[in-house]
């Protein structure tokens with residue numbers, strides 16, 4: 001579904017992403033782990049054509065994301081608050097996102113009903129603008145907006161970072177469900193090794209821009225990652 005070939009990105013002469021080849025198949029749930037500055041967000045940004053690589057390409061369903069727009073119809077992502085529209089309320093934002101995907105208010109409301117637990121009573125009908133929500137609640141809005149789009153590919157950058165433990169568990173269950181029932185391809189980065197190994201079938205370990213391990217998650221993966229990061 002996603003294929004990366006000879007992808008490199010540098011800043012001030014320093015290579016921050018260098019991936020000779022990577023394939024992510026349809027329905028895979030992939031976790032991206034690595035210390036600060038490993039290149040996870042930069043990789044996300046190149047897959048989403050938000051920044052351009054020095055060399056190489058990202059193919060989504062065989063088409064280069066730089067030259068073809070089709071991937072935007074089936075890819076949803078939330079990397080940071082920059083993806084939101086600050087002066088809207090969450091409801092206004094959800095209806096706007098819905099309208100971009102030909103979903104009317106009734107259909108958006110139905111989908112939002114399914115996210116009641118995830119919102120934990122903090123998002124809807126609060127009369128607050130997105131800019132006034134806490135970082136964690138902004139993250140919930142961003143993730144929910146992704147889910148409204150019924151994407152085939154979902155990309156989330158550190159979604160567990162600012163949300164409370166209850167919501168972390170609910171998000172994990174949501175992601176597992178989507179991967180199982182909808183065969184959604186998910187790519188999620190996280191510093192939380194417990195969560196990422198719980199949710200993802202495959203873990204890519206990044207260090208200094210390179211994928212140094214590509215692991216099919218098994219009962220030893222958490223321990224292996226903990227031992228890698230504990231040195």
Ligand SMILES: Nc1ncnc2c1ncn2[C@@H]1O[C@H](COP(=O)(O)OP(=O)(O)OP(=O)(O)O)[C@@H](O)[C@H]1O
Nearest residue numbers: 011012016034035036037038039040041042043206
């Ligand atoms: N616009 C930029 N200008 C200069 N350097 C940048 C820029 N964007 C990223 N970098 C550098 O690229 C490297 C990779 O950064 P990136 O944000 O991709 O890492 P990350 O793995 O997502 O880190 P974190 O876990 O801290 O979020 C870092 O050294 C960072 O400083």
